[in-house]
């Protein structure tokens with residue numbers, strides 16, 4: 001009988017082909033690849049299932065495992081078949097900020113999990129990123145941001161009214177929701193020109209914040225099994241929605257809201273009566289081709305801008321407020337500084353106060369910016385890394401173009417040579433008098449990243465921090481059922497995630513602080 005024989009031999013050929021392919025892959029990745037000399041666990045070099053196990057099964061622990069690997073193997077480690085991690089603060093700029101003439105792309109595989117591929121942050125190629133970035137830069141200069149003072153102060157006053165009401169009613173406040181709402185209102189108005197008042201509805205703020213956390217909670221699964229999103233998006237919405245976790249469904253609704261905003265802006269003709277905003281500016285820019293102004297692209301841009309401009313500032317704000325409430329000594333020093341400078345009211349003036357800005361820096365350091373490893377790919381140059389292994393004994397590695405190279409904020413921000421007792425919140429470390437130490441610490445701050453892809457919203461985030469840290473000092477509050485593990489970096493879901501199931505930072509308002 002020919003048919004079973006054919007089937008049997010096809011199965012045998014298929015099995016042999018797979019075995020041959022896997023053997024070649026193992027041989028290449030483990031021994032022949034130009035990365036084969038780089039130290040690290042053999043399993044990590046052979047398969048990305050190694051990373052997947054730490055990211056998905058444990059979960060979101062690979063970044064901590066990589067730190068352990070560096071302790072064992074040294075400053076350069078091969079952490080996946082095509083991925084090299086370098087733990088060396090003095091090498092950060094070579095990876096991320098090499099200067100003019102050097103191209104640094106993003107790694108498409110690592111970048112697609114957030115689903116904002118055509119945004120500035122989603123741009124893979126160096127040149128495309130630069131073009132999109134140039135269109136946005138004018139909105140984010142320190143001068144432009146200083147014009148937002150009245151708006152920031154008005155929002156801060158609304159926030160203080162909430163604190164006063166909570167004191168009157170004896171209500172426990174969720175500070176994570178409050179800072180989420182504050183940052184969301186600010187970035188929304190800046191993006192679209194119209195006012196959002198999430199601060200007036202803290203229940204909705206809680207739903208939205210937990211939805212964003214749920215979406216972030218899925219980034220590792222999406223990173224390793226990106227086809228899940230492709231399948232659910234390809235299905236009719238009513239079927240796809242049933243297969244998608246609730247937070248993600250709400251995110252789809254959130255994106256539809258953004259799409260409506262964008263379509264409204266694109267549907268209007270430029271007019272002097274219109275409030276200008278980032279997206280009216282992009283619509284009217286003569287420098288951008290029509291493809292860069294499509295509704296889909298601008299939706300991606302607005303989604304990234306709104307999410308990044310809301311969630312990351314919220315994390316730094318709650319980290320700062322938690323530590324101020326947990327450390328009366330730090331709070332007392334901040335109050336002393338503010339009462340010595342009663343006329344510092346604008347963000348720019350507050351940012352000049354040394355202790356307040358040390359608190360901000362320390363909050364950013366322990367919030368870790370983007371916690372994932374955020375790799376760069378050099379498309380056209382090899383990277384050479386040399387380190388000392390003994391007295392006058394150096395080892396050099398050549399990392400070929402196309403390799404995914406990274407460090408992580410965890411590695412740098414907890415480097416004991418830069419930040420002794422790295423897990424402690426110590427603003428004083430930013431007030432040292434040794435300028436060389438200070439310069440090295442500042443250079444090693446990766447909370448906003450370095451180089452051409454540095455956070456575009458950095459000045460806005462720091463203005464929000466300055467105004468709200470001053471507000472924090474004006475109120476006596478007591479933490480409510482909140483511990484360090486509600487703000488600590490315990491899981492890497494693209495940004496820090498504290499203990500799973502944390503309700504956020506909650507506090508009771510005791511009253512206005514008399515001296516301020």
Ligand code: HEM
Nearest residue numbers: 120121308309312313316369370447448449455456457461
């Ligand atoms: C404490 C607050 C913030 C932190 C820690 C933070 C952190 C970061 C980091 C680390 C990056 C670099 C990402 C990369 O390498 O791909 C980034 C990029 C970005 N951030 Fe922020 N961010 C904050 C606030 C903001 C705000 C307020 C906005 C919006 C107004 C914003 C909008 C963006 C955008 C659009 C990008 C992409 C920039 C580019 O690729 O050129 N961020 N942010």
